[in-house]
Amino acid sequence: MHFFVVNLNIFGQARVHLVRELKNLSVIVENLYQRNVFSDEEVIRIQEEINDYDKIRKILDLVMKKGEAACYEFLRIIDMTRKRTLGTASLTPYDKSGAWTETKTFDLHHWISCYSFKEDTQMDINYLQDLFDDSHKIDLSYTPLVLDTEGSLRTYLPEEKSEISPGDLLKTDKNIVLVGKAGIGKTALTQEMLKVWAESDSKELDYMFYFNMREMTSDFMSMSLEELLFSEPDEFKEEVLADMKKNSDSVTIIFDGITDLSSSVVRRLVEKDLLPDAKIIITCRPDDEEDFFSWDSLRVEVKGFSEQSIETYFSATLGEQKNKVWSNLELLTLCYVPMYAVMVAACFSSEDPQPCTITKVYVSIVRFCLERNSNKTKIRHLESYINSKGMEILSLAEVAFQATGGKTANLTELPCYDSSVLSFLKPLVIQRNLTERYATHAFLHYTMQEFFAALWLLKNPDKAKDVLQQCLTEEMKHMRPLIPFMCGLLSEKSPSLMKCLIPAEELKKTSNWFFKEMTTTFYHCLCEQDEADTEDSGSDVDILFLCRCLYESQCPDACIYLLDKLDYCLDLAGEILDPYSSCAVAYVVTQSKKKIQLNLEDVMVSEHGMRCLFGCLKNVQWYGCACVFNCQIAA
Ligand SMILES: Nc1ncnc2c1ncn2[C@@H]1O[C@H](COP(=O)(O)OP(=O)(O)OP(=O)(O)O)[C@@H](O)[C@H]1O
Numbered sequence: 001m002h003f004f005v006v007n008l009n010i011f012g013q014a015r016v017h018l019v020r021e022l023k024n025l026s027v028i029v030e031n032l033y034q035r036n037v038f039s040d041e042e043v044i045r046i047q048e049e050i051n052d053y054d055k056i057r058k059i060l061d062l063v064m065k066k067g068e069a070a071c072y073e074f075l076r077i078i079d080m081t082r083k084r085t086l087g088t089a090s091l092t093p094y095d096k097s098g099a100w101t102e103t104k105t106f107d108l109h110h111w112i113s114c115y116s117f118k119e120d121t122q123m124d125i126n127y128l129q130d131l132f133d134d135s136h137k138i139d140l141s142y143t144p145l146v147l148d149t150e151g152s153l154r155t156y157l158p159e160e161k162s163e164i165s166p167g168d169l170l171k172t173d174k175n176i177v178l179v180g181k182a183g184i185g186k187t188a189l190t191q192e193m194l195k196v197w198a199e200s201d202s203k204e205l206d207y208m209f210y211f212n213m214r215e216m217t218s219d220f221m222s223m224s225l226e227e228l229l230f231s232e233p234d235e236f237k238e239e240v241l242a243d244m245k246k247n248s249d250s251v252t253i254i255f256d257g258i259t260d261l262s263s264s265v266v267r268r269l270v271e272k273d274l275l276p277d278a279k280i281i282i283t284c285r286p287d288d289e290e291d292f293f294s295w296d297s298l299r300v301e302v303k304g305f306s307e308q309s310i311e312t313y314f315s316a317t318l319g320e321q322k323n324k325v326w327s328n329l330e331l332l333t334l335c336y337v338p339m340y341a342v343m344v345a346a347c348f349s350s351e352d353p354q355p356c357t358i359t360k361v362y363v364s365i366v367r368f369c370l371e372r373n374s375n376k377t378k379i380r381h382l383e384s385y386i387n388s389k390g391m392e393i394l395s396l397a398e399v400a401f402q403a404t405g406g407k408t409a410n411l412t413e414l415p416c417y418d419s420s421v422l423s424f425l426k427p428l429v430i431q432r433n434l435t436e437r438y439a440t441h442a443f444l445h446y447t448m449q450e451f452f453a454a455l456w457l458l459k460n461p462d463k464a465k466d467v468l469q470q471c472l473t474e475e476m477k478h479m480r481p482l483i484p485f486m487c488g489l490l491s492e493k494s495p496s497l498m499k500c501l502i503p504a505e506e507l508k509k510t511s512n513w514f515f516k517e518m519t520t521t522f523y524h525c526l527c528e529q530d531e532a533d534t535e536d537s538g539s540d541v542d543i544l545f546l547c548r549c550l551y552e553s554q555c556p557d558a559c560i561y562l563l564d565k566l567d568y569c570l571d572l573a574g575e576i577l578d579p580y581s582s583c584a585v586a587y588v589v590t591q592s593k594k595k596i597q598l599n600l601e602d603v604m605v606s607e608h609g610m611r612c613l614f615g616c617l618k619n620v621q622w623y624g625c626a627c628v629f630n631c632q633i634a635a
Pocket residue numbers: 126128140141142143144145180181182183184185186187188189257284285338339340342445446447
């Protein structure tokens with residue numbers, strides 16, 4: 001809501017100058033149209049005027065007739081576009097009071113600068129907010145993330161204060177690649193940048209576009225620049241596009257969740273073939289970074305919450321209860337990933353035991369959502385309820401699998417009409433063409449889609465075998481995040497969801513081969529990588545990935561199977577261990593029946609991670625006084 005009082009006689013003094021000097025009328029009319037000040041008919045009426053003077057008169061008359069709010073919008077647009085709509089500033093001096101006199105030239109730049117404008121910025125719709133019931137509704141707005149601009153050479157670790165803020169990222173002229181794991185906060189960061197941009201009192205007209213790549217339709221691949229930027233019918237698109245081309249340094253485009261450069265318009269923008277001076281910001285997971293290695297850009301690694309941010313976050317969400325998270329080291333090591341922190345906070349008070357693996361966090365949230373949406377105040381027998389919804393849940397899982405295979409978040413078909421199952425989805429509005437929109441659905445978060453996709457694979461073990469092999473290939477690497485979830489869902493220690501959906505014997509049969517096959521497959525891949533002596537390309541298949549999978553499985557036999565293959569020698573030299581990976585390594589080592597050689601030379605590790613590693617040292621072989629244990633701890 002704007003509280004802004006406009007003197008309706010204001011144009012009386014400025015009007016004659018506006019009529020004479022206003023330029024780029026199309027930009028003004030377009031903005032007024034976009035802000036619903038002008039209707040289609042009014043725009044046509046303006047266009048029908050013969051010359052620019054008459055057009056301006058018409059605009060001013062219409063705006064004044066519409067009252068205060070319209071005048072406010074008009075003035076704000078002039079303020080934002082002043083460089084283009086008012087031309088160059090007059091050099092005529094003013095007296096100190098800034099008052100105009102009859103003898104002085106009227107300066108529209110000065111006139112507009114006498115107003116101060118504030119913008120409403122309510123743009124961040126966080127669907128995960130819905131996970132919280134009314135008594136726990138909290139402000140889930142941006143909590144500072146650790147952003148690292150110096151790549152993997154620098155110490156991992158969440159520090160008290162991120163060195164670079166979303167506002168700093170906006171200010172830099174460079175293109176930006178925001179890299180980070182699933183759920184680490186890349187989208188949240190871009191949304192915060194949009195918010196900062198919208199709230200800024202920049203006096204220049206600039207353009208900002210945001211595209212969620214996973215929510216684009218398939219025709220996006222062949223779109224032109226014009227189609228990409230103007231999905232809505234737009235009378236003035238040619239003029240606005242021309243303006244953007246002429247002033248491409250005023251355009252910022254964010255491509256969120258990019259996996260490759262297969263869309264020609266995105267590739268041409270990235271390669272500066274289109275809008276050469278535009279600032280392009282992309283976000284991607286580490287597996288997809290390869291395509292951008294050679295791109296001239298600022299690489300920013302998003303590293304999630306610092307230990308301070310975790311504390312702030314849980315103080316806000318759980319109050320005193322946060323101590324329970326604090327005393328659970330395994331749970332704490334998950335919560336540097338904001339997505340997991342959100343889910344832990346949302347279902348913390350549920351009666352389920354506190355989760356310690358990522359899969360268990362998802363299982364808890366699924367149970368929590370089903371319970372909350374089951375139309376019963378208290379479900380004593382949640383298991384039997386889940387059982388009764390088995391078909392619907394599995395059809396949701398199938399749709400999730402199909403979409404993940406196609407690298408999209410857009411679910412073209414609704415799997416069922418059951419409201420409790422549909423509570424995992426949010427509406428997604430798609431612009432089919434210039435005049436037609438339709439609504440589809442997407443999961444509340446892409447990682448939730450990946451979780452359900454993994455669930456479907458366990459119902460279809462043959463397919464699981466294929467995915468295990470294929471996810472090592474370049475074309476199918478986007479299926480890799482499903483593997484840790486599959487391990488977790490097969491875990492005998494977390495049967496609370498799976499046993500309601502898939503018969504126990506079927507699950508047992510799958511886990512009998514799955515853990516071994518997974519370990520062998522990834523182990524061979526690691527050996528091949530070693531032989532080829534390939535540089536780390538940011539790919540997620542490394543020994544840490546395997547440890548994380550085994551941690552999710554909570555299966556001691558599977559850990560011993562791997563350690564056996566490794567000859568009880570775990571070489572992590574030079575690795576950067578995030579808190580969760582440290583916890584996973586500690587778990588694997590702890591399962592060993594023999595002493596193992598653990599090489600932690602030049603390893604970077606967090607304080608929480610170090611605490612986990614200390615717990616497994618009893619299983620580590622020390623040779624002489626020179627234990628290979630030379631870590632850098634970032635406090
Ligand atoms: N800085 C933050 N402050 C508060 N909440 C956050 C923050 N970052 C992330 N979150 C929460 O975590 C959720 C997941 O984050 P986000 O979608 O940004 O991850 P992502 O890195 O884009 O993941 P993906 O690679 O799967 O797309 C958000 O929906 C939000 O609820």
